[in-house]
Amino acid sequence: MIRGVRKPDEIAGLGLSHRLTARIGALLKKNTAISVAVLESARPATALETLLLSPALLEHGGTLTTEALLKFSGEHADGTLQIPPLAIQNADDDFHVICLQDELDAADGWGEAVAAAAATPPEAQNTARVAPQSTALAHPPQQNEGIFSRNEMDRWRLKLATSGSASDRVEVLRALLLGPLEPAEKLDVLLQGLSDKDPSVRAEAAGLLPNIGISRDIADALAGINDANPERRLAAMERLRKLVSESTPDAEVGCVAACAIAALKIGFDPALKGSLLELLASCAKAVGRKSSRLAEVMRVVATLIGEAAKHGASSRQVDDTLMSAHRLIRALMVAVPEALQPILKSERERCADPVTESFLLQHLLDLSQPNSPDEPELVRIAVGFLSRDTDEGRDSRAIGNRLARRGEIAIKPLCDAFPTATGGAQKYTFLLFDEIWRRGTIPAEGLELAANMVLSTLASGGRGLRMAAMQSRFVADPNITDATRERLAEAYLTSIEDFAFPLDIENVEITISRMGLPALQPLMVRLGIERAPIERVRAARLLGDLALNMKAPKGQMLKVQQAVDSILRRLEAMTLEKDFGDRGELLRALGKLTSSPAASKQADAVIVRTLMDAAVSKDPKIAPLALEGLTFAASSRRATAELVSRVATLLVQLLEELVLDIETSTSLVNGETVIEISGGEKYTTILPIIIKGMSRLASSSSCPPQVLRDLGKVLLARWTSICMGKLVWGPGNTTLLIEALRDVASQKAVSAELRMEILKGFAPRHVQTPIMHAVTEILAAADNETTAVGALTIGHAILGRRGRDGKFQTEDRDEILKALTRIASRKMLGASTFEAVEKATAFRKLIVDELFKAVKDSVPNMYDQLVRMRDNPSVPPDLRKDIDRQLKAYHQMDTKR
DSSP states (O other), X not given: OOOXXXXXXXXXXXXXXXXXXXXXXXXXXXXXXXXXXXXXXXOTTSHHHHHHTOHHHHHTGGGOOHHHHHHHHHHHOOSSSXXXXXXXXXXXXXXXXXXXXXXXXHHHHHHHHHHHHHXXXXXXXXXXXXXXXXXXXXXXXXXXXXXXXXXXXXXXXXXXHHOSOHHHHHHHHHHHHHSSOOHHHHHHHHHHHHTOSSHHHHHHHHHHGGGGTOOHHHHHXXXXXXXXXXXXXXXXXXXXXXHOOTXXXXXXXXXXXXXXXXXXXXXXXXXXXXXXXXXXXXXXXXXXXXXXXXXXXXXXXXXXXXXXXXXXXXXXXXXXXXXXXXXXXXXXXXXXXXXXXXXHHHHHHHOOSHHHHHHHHHHHHHHSOTXXXXXXXXXXXXXXXXXXXXXXXXXXXXXXXXXXXXXXXXXXXXXXXXXXSOHHHHHHHHHHHHHHHHTTOOOHHHHHHHHHHHHHHHHHSOHHHHHHHHTOSGGGOTTSOHHHHHHHHHHHXXXXXXXOSHHHHHHHHHHHHTSOGGGHHHHHHTTSTTSXXXXXXXXXXXXXXXXXXXXXXXXXXXXXXXXXXXXXXXXXXXTTOTTOSOHHHHHHHHHHHHHSTTSOGGGHHHHHHHHHHHHTSSOTTTHHHHHHHHHHHHTSTTOOHHHHHHHHHHHHHHHHHOOOOOEEEEEEETTEEEEEEESOTHHHHHHHHHHHHHHHHXXXXXXXXXXXXXXXXXXXXXXXHHHTTSOOOOHHHHHHHHHHHHHHHXXXXXXXXXXXXXXXXXXXXXXXXXHHHHHXXXXXXXXXXXXXXXXXXXXXXXXXXXXXXXXXXXXXXXXXXXXXXXXXXXXXXXXXXXXXXXXHHHHHXXXXXXXXXXXXXXXXXXXXXXXXHHHOTXXXXXXXXXXXXXXXXXXXXXXXX
């Protein structure tokens, strides 16, 4: 009696669509069940599935007849998708069961076979059970031809597919292996057994594989992964992963794939899930050879991801599943890209959770070639996914990264979806605009479209969204029209008070200062006396930064000069205002404006005199900022040697006068004693300006060699005192000192003796990251014979930071390798003798090996370091070819993973 499916666990692993699962439950309410054999044939997108989902079938659920089924079948079948003959059987509990006509026919046949078996003596039955294990009975005697007739074989194969008893299916496997079937047919039978939902049946099928020529090692391992003992399963899996390779015969690979798919479908052992997926990746060619099997694998993968997503999109279960699933799909993309793409599309259309949809979309985007016919629609779908997402997590980032690679084609869909997108998606859209812009793939039209989206948001968006929009950096691109950039500058200045943290405000101000000439008018308006003091001070500060960053567009140099002159005149007149909010900011802006190449020479003398007077004044609020402005003016390309010398002398004098004079005072506050320490303010206000000013002068093209040498000696003396413990400047100022010495030693005009003195001063503390970078940057700037031997010595010293295990500490690894890459990229490295050249070559190869190890360990920016070395003409050609070869090998290996 056929009872049909009554419980959800009876259809686990069949790969049914969610709609069909719901329809089974609806029919059960009308006392109508469906047999397992019918459901196994009702795969997604088949005519049988369409029939079972039809409204007419549900409407007549409780009164269905075989004739009605035949009529419905004729309506839903077509020339390519035929529906097998169906029938209705009444169960003993008043249920109508939709089954295959073959099931009704087979039931009678099996009844005769069972009766014959009952009449067989027990001894003969025992012999029959043992016989399939023996290869001697592969061709049974002729008198048994009746038992193994073709009709009987077909009935047994049907029983293998429909029997609800695992032991019955095992007996059928053994019997069929004895039958007069062709080797290919026997392989199909065992593949069916390996695909069984019961592990005991799969283990039995695996044990029978050697009888048809399958490797005993493969068979034992497949039987082992279906063992009842968890430890044996893990051991068998490890063995199987070592056995399966590209050289494994197709038949064996097919057996492995069938068994792995079945185990994954029923969730046999969660501990083996990742290993089974990676095993399928090893079988990618065999899996992709049949479209039905490939579709089944994709359905299994989607199901696994969906189940893992129930634990949370960022759960460990999702991470573990996605890691193995990505490797599997990448392997399939290499093996069968054309067959995989439509299956991914079909699976995406039916998936219900965002984690699975993101996974499928990622690989669809990877498979779709730029400018292909399906690219616009695929980009639209990906943008639609982003616009619905509320998590803004890994899934959005993965899709967004792939959209960013598409460049211009993603801009308009992103703008079209923006108004109806979620708040998180709208904020992420601005990040995507910046990412696409950084890749340099947005034409002027796309930039204009994105910029107008920012303007629209600033005009009507909420505070949080406006703040996200103002963090955009692409708005300063000169390819955006002047009119739009002027409106953007006005909008940014109007909304900047939305921010509360100084760092956020500073970032927005930097963007405004890079907008060029279009930002001039909005800033000049805010200099008006009617404006709030904070607005006037900000406008003055930004005008100074604007002059530093301004680059004259082609044919507009005269316009830029006129703009800078007008700013200078306006700010110079404002220095006479006694009630200006911050005179120091005004003076610093004047210094920056004077250093601009577009500034008029006529204003230099007056402004420099004003800045000099303010810098030597005793006003603690004005003097430091005026001094900073003076160093900008003295570092301009047209600054005279006399001005540079005067400013350098002033800086040295102020440095000499800077003495730490700590005072303490005690007072009672709310009955408690409070100790106030004062006297160190100059070390946080003036000293950083002095050090940066010296560095700025030293880096200027107008700095005379004598001034450069004097500044270097003064700074080096302070470094020596700090190293000896005679001077304490604090971490921040010490770092500025290291950077200043680096700038001095990197100048071409500095003497070789002074450069070597600085390097020797740094050498004892090369393990400190700022000093290590300073040393390697100096060596990279001074790539000559004088520093060649020292560079190799320092390189080996840095390599000595590896531990006993031959590895760098994880937290310092990326910084150390960046420094080593600078040394290895030098043209001159080591002495010129044969042995020294060999040592330098070995050093370079060692650094390349370390970089590749870091790339494989996913250390950030290491891939870029290798690419720079490969493209650097200073690196020996042989090493560059070797890097290119290894990069190609890495790409191939990563694709297979």
